Amino acid sequence: MNGWYRGMLLALVLTIGSERAYAQESTSESGFVRLDMRAIATGSGSDIVVDRGASDLIEVGDSAVFFPRGGATRTGEVLRVEDRSAMVRLSGVGQPVPIGTRAEVLIPRARFDRAGEPAPEAVSEAELVLPDHPPWENQDEEWSSDKPLLAEIKAIRPEDRSMVISGRVYIIGDGTYTTEPGRSDSFLRVGTDVDYLNPFGKGGGLHIDAEGNYRITNTPDQADESDFLTRLDRFSYARGGDRFIPNRTEYGRFLQRGMPEFGVLDGIEFGRKLSDGEHSGWSFGFMPEPDAEYQTGEDFQVAFNRTWKLDDFEGVTVDGGYQKTFHEGNSDRDLFVTKVVRLPKDGWDFYGTAWVDLYTSGDGAKGSGAEVTQLHLSTNREYEDGLELGFTYSSFRFPEVDRNEYTTVNDTELADGESQRFWVDVSKPRTKDSSYVGRVGTWRDEFETGADLEAGIELEDWYLDNSLTTVTLFGTNGRFSNIAGLRFAYGLYSDSGTWDLFAEASRRELDDFSSDVDELPLYRLRLTRGFQTKSGWDVDLYGEVLSWQEESAFSLGFFAQRGF
Amino acid sequence: MMSQSNQNRSRHLWIGVAFAAYVMVACVTSYPRIKNGWRDELGPVIAHDSFPLQCDSCHVGGDWQTLVEGFTFDHEAETGVVLNGAHDQAQCLRCHNDRGEVATFVEQGCAGCHEDIHIGTLGTRCDSCHNEQTWRPRNQVAMHNRTGFSLDGVHAATSCRNCHQGAEVGRFTPTSSECVTCHRDDLARANNPNHFGLGLIDRCDRCHMPTRWNQVETQ
Numbered sequence: 001m002n003g004w005y006r007g008m009l010l011a012l013v014l015t016i017g018s019e020r021a022y023a024q025e026s027t028s029e030s031g032f033v034r035l036d037m038r039a040i041a042t043g044s045g046s047d048i049v050v051d052r053g054a055s056d057l058i059e060v061g062d063s064a065v066f067f068p069r070g071g072a073t074r075t076g077e078v079l080r081v082e083d084r085s086a087m088v089r090l091s092g093v094g095q096p097v098p099i100g101t102r103a104e105v106l107i108p109r110a111r112f113d114r115a116g117e118p119a120p121e122a123v124s125e126a127e128l129v130l131p132d133h134p135p136w137e138n139q140d141e142e143w144s145s146d147k148p149l150l151a152e153i154k155a156i157r158p159e160d161r162s163m164v165i166s167g168r169v170y171i172i173g174d175g176t177y178t179t180e181p182g183r184s185d186s187f188l189r190v191g192t193d194v195d196y197l198n199p200f201g202k203g204g205g206l207h208i209d210a211e212g213n214y215r216i217t218n219t220p221d222q223a224d225e226s227d228f229l230t231r232l233d234r235f236s237y238a239r240g241g242d243r244f245i246p247n248r249t250e251y252g253r254f255l256q257r258g259m260p261e262f263g264v265l266d267g268i269e270f271g272r273k274l275s276d277g278e279h280s281g282w283s284f285g286f287m288p289e290p291d292a293e294y295q296t297g298e299d300f301q302v303a304f305n306r307t308w309k310l311d312d313f314e315g316v317t318v319d320g321g322y323q324k325t326f327h328e329g330n331s332d333r334d335l336f337v338t339k340v341v342r343l344p345k346d347g348w349d350f351y352g353t354a355w356v357d358l359y360t361s362g363d364g365a366k367g368s369g370a371e372v373t374q375l376h377l378s379t380n381r382e383y384e385d386g387l388e389l390g391f392t393y394s395s396f397r398f399p400e401v402d403r404n405e406y407t408t409v410n411d412t413e414l415a416d417g418e419s420q421r422f423w424v425d426v427s428k429p430r431t432k433d434s435s436y437v438g439r440v441g442t443w444r445d446e447f448e449t450g451a452d453l454e455a456g457i458e459l460e461d462w463y464l465d466n467s468l469t470t471v472t473l474f475g476t477n478g479r480f481s482n483i484a485g486l487r488f489a490y491g492l493y494s495d496s497g498t499w500d501l502f503a504e505a506s507r508r509e510l511d512d513f514s515s516d517v518d519e520l521p522l523y524r525l526r527l528t529r530g531f532q533t534k535s536g537w538d539v540d541l542y543g544e545v546l547s548w549q550e551e552s553a554f555s556l557g558f559f560a561q562r563g564f
Numbered sequence: 565m566m567s568q569s570n571q572n573r574s575r576h577l578w579i580g581v582a583f584a585a586y587v588m589v590a591c592v593t594s595y596p597r598i599k600n601g602w603r604d605e606l607g608p609v610i611a612h613d614s615f616p617l618q619c620d621s622c623h624v625g626g627d628w629q630t631l632v633e634g635f636t637f638d639h640e641a642e643t644g645v646v647l648n649g650a651h652d653q654a655q656c657l658r659c660h661n662d663r664g665e666v667a668t669f670v671e672q673g674c675a676g677c678h679e680d681i682h683i684g685t686l687g688t689r690c691d692s693c694h695n696e697q698t699w700r701p702r703n704q705v706a707m708h709n710r711t712g713f714s715l716d717g718v719h720a721a722t723s724c725r726n727c728h729q730g731a732e733v734g735r736f737t738p739t740s741s742e743c744v745t746c747h748r749d750d751l752a753r754a755n756n757p758n759h760f761g762l763g764l765i766d767r768c769d770r771c772h773m774p775t776r777w778n779q780v781e782t783q
Contacts, residue, residue, distance in 0.1 A: 405737075
């Protein structure tokens with residue numbers, strides 16, 4: 001069908017079919033802009049939904065013409081208009097209009113003038129001819145009944161994709177100087193995360209995370225220290241674990257995915273997707289020491305894990321895993337980890353994880369048997385009125401391991417050392433822009449017990465739009481001191497960046513000291529400015545002053561990162 | 565005090581690190597940064613069946629792989645989901661990738677997409693320390709007060725790594741609150757009076773206050 005015929009047909013339709021358009025504009029096509037559209041759904045009876053709407057300046061009463069592939073042009077009138085779609089009622093009797101059928105509507109140019117939008121220039125027939133398309137290379141995927149009929153576009157398989165490098169670099173600098181002469185601590189950190197997609201044409205990804213740290217610590221009366229350490233946090237190649245290849249394999253240095261609790265690995269991890277979201281996996285390799293250097297080669301591990309999905313509706317999953325480690329070739333740790341997660345659509349969520357160490361007669365400080373060395377339980381809920389409640393319990397005991405994992409632990413601490421905490425968080429809306437926040441907690445270790453309490457208010461858009469203000473009163477009963485204080489935080493967020501002001505004033509009463517020296521006031525003031533440069537760097541600059549008695553410390557620092 | 569050779573070594577290291585930083589910055593800044601990090605060659609990696617049928621919103625004619633120049637996607641307007649802070653700048657593929665429906669992972673909270681470098685030892689409430697504006701932690705001093713070992717005086721201006729050896733890699737496992745755990749070297753150096761000789765090897769807080777770095781204040 002040529003353009004002249006379509007124009008005449010539309011003019012005829014507009015003349016006899018649309019009283020509104022007829023009254024407004026001449027029926028000459030030059031007074032209209034032709035708008036192409038498609039039938040995207042069928043409604044009841046002879047109603048058709050098209051993919052153009054109010055945003056294209058279509059109005060109720062406009063007339064449309066449909067051009068089915070087999071001929072038998074149908075006309076209709078727009079009955080209802082949404083932002084990006086419209087419903088057209090076909091007039092007369094004829095063959096049904098299939099979904100996907102091309103259609104046209106003429107929009108009066110005057111309507112563009114009213115809307116303050118420039119009307120598109122008329123398109124010549126020559127311009128309507130699309131250039132020849134090169135032969136299609138991708139093959140259609142097999143269709144099955146569970147797939148939609150429309151817009152099923154073949155996704156490019158990972159192995160067919162171009163090699164792409166992306167990632168970020170970051171630079172952090174920080175210096176802390178005190179009023180005590182010769183005392184300072186500063187560092188400069190440069191790091192990068194790089195993702196190299198499909199580097200070998202197999203569809204996997206190469207991931208590299210690395211950083212270098214340079215530190216200088218100046219101490220009066222002692223030799224100053226400086227060191228430069230580089231660390232490779234990740235260097236791995238992973239493939240699979242997606243909708244194309246259910247089984248996932250990762251080689252190199254990486255944080256274990258199946259059970260992150262087992263830590264960073266220099267080795268191989270294999271994961272297998274099972275039905276209904278369950279999966280299992282195993283891994284083996286060396287474990288770098290979890291410190292600034294990640295030295296490796298002394299600790300070897302094998303591990304297994306399994307995830308069960310118990311309840312789809314409540315979102316309940318259970319993970320179980322076992323890790324066996326060897327330190328310098330000798331048997332070291334038998335660790336069982338279990339994790340339960342409940343994520344219902346509504347109601348209390350739950351997260352719990354328990355680390356259970358199994359000891360044998362060779363573990364002198366603990367003796368044979370099992371011990372829960374880490375336990376984390378938390379449950380939270382948000383009610384319809386905005387009230388949020390959260391209960392959290394956490395406990396830790398030092399496991400008896402040969403691996404260099406914890407800051408010096410002696411036999412007494414191994415036997416008796418413990419850290420337990422329980423706290424309740426609450427947030428209750430006060431008005432549309434403010435809410436009360438509070439927290440009460442208790443702690444316990446092998447020496448003492450204590451508690452902490454915080455109560456405050458959060459104000460949105462106080463004084464300035466796009467701001468968040470928090471004022472908090474707090475008190476702590478600690479092992480060596482009791483604290484009472486006030487905290488004030490003001491954050492301003494806008495397109496030009498962020499400002500964060502943090503101030504804290506507290507009075508600390510030190511235990512076991514005479515009354516003239518047992519009070520320690522402490523003041524902290526911190527200002528942070530965040531912004532993005534035109535070249536794409538995200539930058540944070542901050543300065544901080546900390547003051548207590550006759551001493552003060554000043555910190556200046558920056559954090560800059562850029563994605564690529 | 566730092567010896568001359570150490571000072572030279574230190575100066576060279578600073579210069580070396582600064583130069584490496586400069587090279588890295590120069591290289592990366594010359595690399596194109598694209599809003600949301602989308603590139604033509606990534607292709608349609610996610611199913612389009614829920615997308616609008618106005619293909620030309622994103623594609624140019626004749627080639628599905630090429631997106632319109634200046635392609636942007638208003639996530640809030642198109643999906644109703646607001647992306648704040650760093651999420652607004654993130655690459656689309658960080659979330660929309662071959663793993664499956666994003667909604668499945670969103671339900672899992674931060675852990676649905678982010679690796680837990682704390683290996684499960686700090687719970688699931690990432691927003692206690694982090695926010696969407698920056699992943700840098702905040703309020704650590706305030707939170708430390710809740711552990712029973714409040715950071716008084718000089719402790720509030722001390723690097724975490726001095727007591728938590730895994731701090732540089734995100735491991736904040738508890739450390740015993742006994743002073744000697746972190747001050748073992750200080751105890752070994754204390755010879756006026758000779759602490760070891762006098763048996764003064766524990767309960768440092770009987771004499772020392774946490775107010776100064778080195779000099780002690782006694783009752």
